[in-house]
Amino acid sequence: MNVSVESTLPADPVAADALIGIPRQQTNASRWQGEQWADFVQALQQQDVEIRQQCADTGIYLTDAGGLAHGMPHGVVVAASAGQIAALMQAAQRFAVPVTVRGGGLTTEGESVAFGGVLLDMTGMSRVLHVDKSGLIVRTQAGIFWHHLAEVLRRDDLDYISAPLNLSSSVGGTLGVGGIDVNSARYGCSADQAVSLQVVTPTGEIVECSDRENSELFERIILGYGQFGIITEASLHIRPYTPLRMHYFYYASLQPCVEDLLMLDASHACDYTGILTMMDTAITLLVAFDSDQREAEFMATVKAQLRGYGEWGFGLRLAAGFIWRPWRWREALFLLRRKRELFPDLQPDMHMHDGKMYDRTVVFSRAVWKHWGDRHMVIPDLATNRDKFVEAVERGNAVCRKYFPCYTLYCVGIRLRDEHKAHYELSSIPPDAEGWAYGCEFEPMYNGVAYSRDYLQSFKNEIYDVGVELETSYYRFGGMMKGYIRRALGDAVVEKHLQLKQQADPAMVLNRDVIF
């Protein structure tokens, strides 16, 4: 895959085959040392841009949801308007001060952590500007959390199309990385719902862009990891709100379940699909529908083809499997405990009416943080095409087994839009994927045991190394992952984007340690 281009990476003086396949690149950013900081601050103050430098203000941004990268900004700017951000970027270019943008800060590789320089907190811009009820389009400031947006839309019985299952991820942060929901196999990634954006470029111009207007900028911004501009406002497609009709099927091994997921997505029979596991022993296929009609169609046609069991049937089967294997009883106890704790939270009474789930985002996000969340969110993933997916899941699963007694896998599909191919170029979408891309997230559960950052990093490295061998991609690939980007996408693509970046951001100050 490595097309020969003049690479900006230095030649490796150690040996050609040292650390096979790992480019010689620093992935833990180095701290910016504060050259010209005082002049920069003065220039901003003259334009009435407030910059907070007290430790109490900067300290809260020390890390991201991943909890592995720690970096302290020199100062914090809370976003107020596109004009203010434009002034900030102009000064940043002039004094070569790095600017790191942060929405919800839900990255896991330190992408939204500032290693010196300015941290721009986008949550200051979180108002919904206009809801077009007939055209089904909303215009909103980009620092808003999806959940807040949903609340505003719900007043008119409307809803966003897709967003990360996470209450505090922001619109801007998500459009930049993709965004995957349990309906992405049907509607595509969250970034696909963007109609047009207001962007502040790295040199401080305010530009509106869409597929029609400034389309090149639009292509770079969507799934662009914040490299080519700061999203300040977004117009998004929306839809009428519907509650969910949920069904679960249970499997005892990964392969049939993953195959069934692929089959379901290809059949277009479900509105929501995903896999959630307890290790590789109890595997749940989740399917859900927006309407009774879709649900009935599924029940009549596709359901019979699934190889999964219902809850009781599966329980009996599992018990029969464990009873002869006393050395695995500890695992069995864990599964039981887990089921007892988790299942009620996936169908909480106050969000269920007539067997339908209201507000899946709240339900799932709460469950995510309550049952998976920890001080370190370590969630490496592999994103592949349909053909490689079973192998990727199984090999990643083997790595999990090696490192942790308990863990979870989470798999979803992402519908690819032919007309958006240009958006996907430097992204998690593997270049060889057609129709759908598939992602599997590998998430250790610590059960009170403390693991060092280095242990967790080794675990991640090993997952990502599987990806390199399979020649595939990843959903999270900023920050500490950047060494893998060249391996996943090849030097040619990375160098092309690097050149574009150098043109757009001459001082290389905007989100500088994420990709390049």
Next chain:
Amino acid sequence: MRSVDVVIVGASLAAAAAAKRLVDAGLETVIVEKQLLPRHKICSGILSPRGHRFLLENFGALPRKVLHEPTACRGVTFHFPSMVSMSMDFFGGTTPHLHRKHADHWAIEQSGAEVMDDTSFLGQVQCDDHVVVSARKRGGETFELKARYLIGADGPVSPVLRSLYPDYHKQIPMFFVGQKFHEIIDCPLDEAYFHFWFHPDLGHYTWSHARDGRQIVGVGYKVGQKFHDRHLYVAKYFEEKHGVRLKPADDDHEGCSENFGPSLINRYVFGKGRVLITGQATGFLNMIGEGMSCALHSGAIAGESVVDAMLRNQPVQEIYRRNIASEVRRTTDQWNPLQIAFARPHEADFPKALAALPMADRIRVMRDIWSFLKLYKEFKWGRQIAGLSMQRLLRGDYSRKNWL
């Protein structure tokens, strides 16, 4: 008195790793180093792949000047008295042959911490919420630094450790290791490998490899014996048994004391109160004396723990000990016979290389290893290692009881 967040003693790899974490997190960090930088450090310089990866991930591509010739090492070759030899390649490709003088200095510079070199740590006094560190620049006056935390990354004879536990070094066996450099007449030892001898007559630790056109002959033994005699004996053995023909050693020979042992029996020292010990000073040393990768990783964990402690306002020792457990597992596993037999704790595959030998050689090797191990009998580690192996098997972890 100047007030800083953290003082690190020793401009070592462990220090660079700790400083990286601290500086990133915006903490004012000062490194105090006894020697003038770049400083010399006796070492074979063979960094394991894990350590190589750490350097790349944290400090970037290695510049050429931090490497000796040959720049890469493919793996390790073990030699036995029965004249069986077995080579093992590192997992994941070749690794760098570091020039410690420049490598350590480069890493320290990359970390972004402030350095006071030519300055010796003299002592520390802990108060409620800070440590007062005293130090002296060569030829200058003693001065004091007030720090929230002190990290001792000052190597095997750690003065910081001694300031906490004055008797500690008397309780553990100290070894002497020394190396001499020879012009080569003829050397059949493959220069792509690091060579190690499991030979009780040669000493506790015997090695050889190529560097910058010369051959290194290294010996290690319990403190108290004579370097030059031991060295001569080994060089003669190499010539007779392996046909290694070398000119007499050049003048630039070197040696130092090593605290070999704590990793074998899980007796690490992590510090007290606001003082953390890290790197080889704690006792971290991998199999065959590879100590740089664990110095880097333990250093990083020490730095990360200080950041954590400040952030959460919690006692740093508790956090450090919790975080360091995984590094302890990794290092002590390397000496755990059950792990060696079943879990591949090293970065090269010993069981596989052994299985590739003919049965008769396999038996010879096992017999030779056994008689080599008897050399260490006097330290009475056997029962402790057996106990630890069971502990690891049953609890999945090593006890923290014996840590200081």
